[in-house]
Amino acid sequence: MRRDLFFNHALLPSGWARDVRISVADGTIISVMEGAMHDGAERIAGIAIPGLPNVHCHAFQRGMAGLAERRGPRADSFWTWREVMYRFLDRLLPDDVQAVTAFAYMQMLEAGFTTVGEFHYLHHDIDGRPYADLGEIAARIAAASVETRIGLTLLPSFYAYGGFGGAPPTAAQRRFLNDPDRFLKLVERTRAIIADLPQAQVGIAPHSLRAVTPETLRIVCQATPEGPIHIHAAEQLKEVDESLAALGRRPVEWLLDNAEVNSRWCLIHATHTIEAELRALAASGTVVGLCPLTEASLGDGIFDGADYLVAGGRFGVGTDSNIQIDAAAELRQLEYEQRLARRARNVMTTQEGESTGRRLLASALAGGAQALRRPIGGLAVGLRADIVLLDENHPDFASRHGDEWLDAWIFVAGRTAVQTVFVGGEIVVEAGRHRMWPAIVERYKTVIANLLAA
Numbered sequence: 001m002r003r004d005l006f007f008n009h010a011l012l013p014s015g016w017a018r019d020v021r022i023s024v025a026d027g028t029i030i031s032v033m034e035g036a037m038h039d040g041a042e043r044i045a046g047i048a049i050p051g052l053p054n055v056h057c058h059a060f061q062r063g064m065a066g067l068a069e070r071r072g073p074r075a076d077s078f079w080t081w082r083e084v085m086y087r088f089l090d091r092l093l094p095d096d097v098q099a100v101t102a103f104a105y106m107q108m109l110e111a112g113f114t115t116v117g118e119f120h121y122l123h124h125d126i127d128g129r130p131y132a133d134l135g136e137i138a139a140r141i142a143a144a145s146v147e148t149r150i151g152l153t154l155l156p157s158f159y160a161y162g163g164f165g166g167a168p169p170t171a172a173q174r175r176f177l178n179d180p181d182r183f184l185k186l187v188e189r190t191r192a193i194i195a196d197l198p199q200a201q202v203g204i205a206p207h208s209l210r211a212v213t214p215e216t217l218r219i220v221c222q223a224t225p226e227g228p229i230h231i232h233a234a235e236q237l238k239e240v241d242e243s244l245a246a247l248g249r250r251p252v253e254w255l256l257d258n259a260e261v262n263s264r265w266c267l268i269h270a271t272h273t274i275e276a277e278l279r280a281l282a283a284s285g286t287v288v289g290l291c292p293l294t295e296a297s298l299g300d301g302i303f304d305g306a307d308y309l310v311a312g313g314r315f316g317v318g319t320d321s322n323i324q325i326d327a328a329a330e331l332r333q334l335e336y337e338q339r340l341a342r343r344a345r346n347v348m349t350t351q352e353g354e355s356t357g358r359r360l361l362a363s364a365l366a367g368g369a370q371a372l373r374r375p376i377g378g379l380a381v382g383l384r385a386d387i388v389l390l391d392e393n394h395p396d397f398a399s400r401h402g403d404e405w406l407d408a409w410i411f412v413a414g415r416t417a418v419q420t421v422f423v424g425g426e427i428v429v430e431a432g433r434h435r436m437w438p439a440i441v442e443r444y445k446t447v448i449a450n451l452l453a454a
Contacts (some may be wrong), residue, residue, distance in 0.1 A: 052112050149426065287370050328413070
């Protein structure tokens, strides 16, 4: 079915354009005309920009947002936060996962994300036994995607060990665990589950070098020659120290030397990298998946985004633990942490006079499309018609135009400026609210009330 849309202002690959007519068929853009006549097309109010890809998400963690903000008996860190997370997931049933995931995905769409990479590691029942359907939780994630209409790249996570050197897993990790054979069966089941979703993708996500061994990593990567590969790498200093002790290399260094890292790969966080690793990552064509709000929440540290950008590195942004779901806020935090580290302003740019907002958005669109292996990331023929409309009457946009709109959205207005969202050419958010908001919110509130009462 064809749909013709008309926008007063739109950000095209060639730049800002007026009077833009975009035609969509079967969810894909089939023509783009600037300086066009209205000529009966649907006139959609707002400033049209491409929907942003979310490269890294653990959707179930949305349900525990705010529950780890009490100081413990010792210095808190990622590792103490992880214990809170383990206790939370110990209660989650499949219905709970689906309700929480739908709520998170709805909020992503309301905030300007139109595609998500779900790094999915909660595979088994509460006691650690596989469900009768090995892909039970993957199916619940896919169902949440269908309900909300967000685009999906599903990344089942391979998690086999409790630490470097094949250390035994703990009881708290029992819901994650698979050997290579069962994991590859899960991947095949996941492909069947998402087969009917529009342009959905399946990749793999070796959880981290502490959760696999070199041999098992090689097995699962060689057995899945297509699709994206995502992995957590160098998120914490403790991880770097343990990698040096066990593998004789820093995590990113070891991956670059041993795993044929290339454009299929997305290294999540890569927080603690050194200059040589940054240059090699940039040269490899891989994407670094940055989650600035979560990295700040966990006290992980600051990725050297400025030097990576200068080296030609590619990056996308993700919401990870989903403590705050806001596309603009992730981009803003990325720039602000660079400013704090360097005591400078407008750091994530490469040219004098360049808009920081435009550079952040363009980089995250390109890196996100590559990392999720979907035809997204721009308003151009052949790409998915994922379009975000910013409110041109928002007070923070007054007397501004072009890249100034992006700067105002990212650094001032945030998600309050998101007015309308299309996914595959269909409206899913109107007046800032998802069309399924009442049902999704009520289910979420019921699930959280039951979980916190347990």
